[in-house]
Amino acid sequence: MTETQYLDTHYTNYKEYISAERIQQRIKELGNQISEDYKDKCPILIGVLNGAFIFMADLMRELTIDCEVDFVKISSYGNERQSSGNIKLKKHFDSDVDGRHIIIVEDIADSGRSIRFLEEMFAHSKLASLRFVSLLLKEGGAVVDFKLDYVGFTIPNEYVVGYGLDDAQKLRNLSSIYVVK
Ligand code: IMP
Ligand code: MG
DSSP, rough: OOHHHHHHHHHHSSEEEEEEEHHHHHHHHHHHHHHHHTTTOOOOEEEEEEETTHHHHHHHHOOOOOOOEEEEEEETTTTSSSSSSSOOOEEEOSSSSHHHHOEEEEEEESHHHHHHHHHHHTTTSOSSEEEEEEEEEEETOSSOOOOOOOEEEEEEOOEEEETTTTTTTTOOTOEEEEEEO
């Protein structure tokens, strides 16, 4: 069964928005850019769980430099489609980050609160550098000031699923990204 058949059998309200091929192509470009920017450095990629785990795995494999990997887990949405604005840290990263180049890997930035929360997490660390990469950026969703250093795709302010992104914890397993019809 194909992914589309699987979706059509269980759901009626999703249509493909970014194909698996386009995602992979864009990740190659991001990987090349990051490999160039961090030439001769060994950044620690810190993935933001749960959403970013698939993007993180694919992005890492496009890097042609040494890198390390770690994760943080934060939650803001619960099972809602609207960010609660109340972000909680669920799992701290383990690495010793002092003096290190840190790249935070996010699936999507919407209100920007998660990015800001993560930035503040490092406010008292003596990092060599801190950058943010997000596969998706929602246009017009920002409620706080934030900055991303690398963005895969800018998308309209609509709810998307697949490729790590969930709807009430499901549909993270899809290889393409889908939007609610
Ligand atoms: P922000 O803090 O409002 O920028 O929200 C960012 C987090 O909300 C992301 O890391 C996702 O986990 C989640 N999120 C935002 N928009 C979507 C969406 O369209 N689909 C699935 N998850 C989303
Ligand atoms: Mg997330």
